[in-house]
Amino acid sequence: MAEIIRISESPKHENQEVTIQGWLYNKRFSGKVRFLLVRDGSAIIQCVVVKSEVSEDTFEKTDLLTQESSLKVTGVLVADKRAPIGYELHVKEIEIVQIAQDYPITPKEHGIDFLMDHRHLWIRSKRQHAILNVRHEVIRAARDFFNDRDFVLIDSPIFTPNAAEGTTTLFQTDYFGSPAYLTQSGQLYAEAACMSFGRVYCFGPTFRAEKSKTRRHLTEFWMIEPEVAFFDLQDDMQLAEEFVSHIVQTVLKKRRAELETLERDTSKLENVVPPFPKIHYNEAVEILKKNGVDFPYGDDFGGADETVLSAQFDKPVIVHHYPAEIKAFYMKRDPEEPQFALAMDMLAPEGYGEIIGGSQREDDYDTLLKRIREHNLDEEAFRWYLDLRKYGSVPHSGFGLGIERTVAWITGTKHVRETIPFPRLMQRIYP
Numbered sequence: 001m002a003e004i005i006r007i008s009e010s011p012k013h014e015n016q017e018v019t020i021q022g023w024l025y026n027k028r029f030s031g032k033v034r035f036l037l038v039r040d041g042s043a044i045i046q047c048v049v050v051k052s053e054v055s056e057d058t059f060e061k062t063d064l065l066t067q068e069s070s071l072k073v074t075g076v077l078v079a080d081k082r083a084p085i086g087y088e089l090h091v092k093e094i095e096i097v098q099i100a101q102d103y104p105i106t107p108k109e110h111g112i113d114f115l116m117d118h119r120h121l122w123i124r125s126k127r128q129h130a131i132l133n134v135r136h137e138v139i140r141a142a143r144d145f146f147n148d149r150d151f152v153l154i155d156s157p158i159f160t161p162n163a164a165e166g167t168t169t170l171f172q173t174d175y176f177g178s179p180a181y182l183t184q185s186g187q188l189y190a191e192a193a194c195m196s197f198g199r200v201y202c203f204g205p206t207f208r209a210e211k212s213k214t215r216r217h218l219t220e221f222w223m224i225e226p227e228v229a230f231f232d233l234q235d236d237m238q239l240a241e242e243f244v245s246h247i248v249q250t251v252l253k254k255r256r257a258e259l260e261t262l263e264r265d266t267s268k269l270e271n272v273v274p275p276f277p278k279i280h281y282n283e284a285v286e287i288l289k290k291n292g293v294d295f296p297y298g299d300d301f302g303g304a305d306e307t308v309l310s311a312q313f314d315k316p317v318i319v320h321h322y323p324a325e326i327k328a329f330y331m332k333r334d335p336e337e338p339q340f341a342l343a344m345d346m347l348a349p350e351g352y353g354e355i356i357g358g359s360q361r362e363d364d365y366d367t368l369l370k371r372i373r374e375h376n377l378d379e380e381a382f383r384w385y386l387d388l389r390k391y392g393s394v395p396h397s398g399f400g401l402g403i404e405r406t407v408a409w410i411t412g413t414k415h416v417r418e419t420i421p422f423p424r425l426m427q428r429i430y431p
């Protein structure tokens with residue numbers, strides 16, 4: 001019995017007989033030789049079947065195999081410089097596991113709705129496979145970054161009694177006869193935990209009933225949110241730039257092959273090292289004006305504004321000091337200029353928009369209570385949150401990074417729907 005290996009392990013098995021288990025990606029016939037492209041999730045390898053070297057039965061099986069049929073192939077791994085992974089399999093035996101009938105995704109072009117309806121199969125294709133591998137690496141790098149800096153992972157709840165990010169995008173569910181909401185952000189719970197552990201992060205799915213059909217919005221997306229006691233806005237911005245730089249540099253190091261498959265211009269990513277440019281909201285408005293954008297002072301930036309702003313820089317840019325009026329209730333105001341919140345957003349280059357939102361939090365009990373009332377939030381649901389300002393309140397800050405927008409930027413993917421395995425959008429909950 002030949003050893004079963006993953007295709008990616010080929011270099012360790014040169015000239016050995018091995019078995020590969022996978023699916024037929026494509027095949028090509030050339031007289032008495034047949035070339036099977038087999039993928040197993042780790043890579044794709046070309047398997048060469050020569051008529052004079054195999055049994056009649058094995059050779060005939062190559063006729064039966066259709067795209068995405070599952071199979072086991074046994075043969076000898078031979079180095080081949082022309083092959084993308086550097087090896088070919090010289091086949092001795094083929095075992096068919098199942099013949100796939102009429103696989104719907106063919107090498108021809110398909111429309112986006114068709115592909116989205118077949119997302120469960122689409123994720124097998126080269127490009128989607130590469131994007132999801134990068135997503136995996138982004139998440140691993142993000143976790144490693146915090147774990148290596150002594151942050152404690154705190155899982156925040158999905159069912160919540162209150163809104164963290166405004167009441168307009170809440171998904172309501174019935175919780176044994178009372179309303180409950182799917183979480184929009186784990187932040188408020190991370191704040192509680194950071195008073196216990198000093199530095200924490202949460203990472204999980206978050207939900208927003210976004211009625212906007214843009215290429216940057218999902219209704220279910222994943223957010224990683226650090227929260228640190230005794231951190232001010234400056235500390236927060238510095239943590240954010242080190243974090244994003246770590247993620248990008250890790251993907252560049254470990255996922256070259258995927259970025260190549262995606263034809264990503266990596267020169268733009270090499271540059272992503274601290275310090276990032278940091279500009280005041282007023283300065284950002286000036287930039288928009290200079291670029292001919294008719295922007296009403298005091299508003300939040302829209303997608304188009306963010307694109308103009310980020311185009312001025314070759315790295316992500318951090319905009320800080322947004323007007324307090326347009327920002328969340330929990331943000332602390334700058335005592336020096338109280339019309340501004342101690343808030344910051346990080347905008348990715350090349351038009352990928354906001355990837356991080358964060359702030360220093362209001363730490364004074366009376367001020368926070370006032371804000372909760374001003375925002376017409378249910379005081380009772382926030383009693384526990386107010387407690388944090390009663391028992392050893394300290395300055396603290398944090399931020400949230402959206403995984404999908406980050407992956408879209410790093411992979412150069414236009415729409416966030418391709419950066420999550422099974423996207424949820426306003427008009428899509430299938431498959």
Ligand code: 4AD
Binds near residue numbers: 186226357403405
């Ligand atoms: O700016 P946001 O709303 O910030 C918060 O939720 C804070 N509570 C985070 C914190 O301070 N702990 O969202 C943070 C990030 C955005 O910058 C964006 O990357 C992503 O989450 N995001 C979305 N991604 C995809 N689809 C959506 N509908 C998103 N909404 C926000």
Ligand code: MG
Binds near residue numbers: 345354356357
């Ligand atoms: Mg935001």
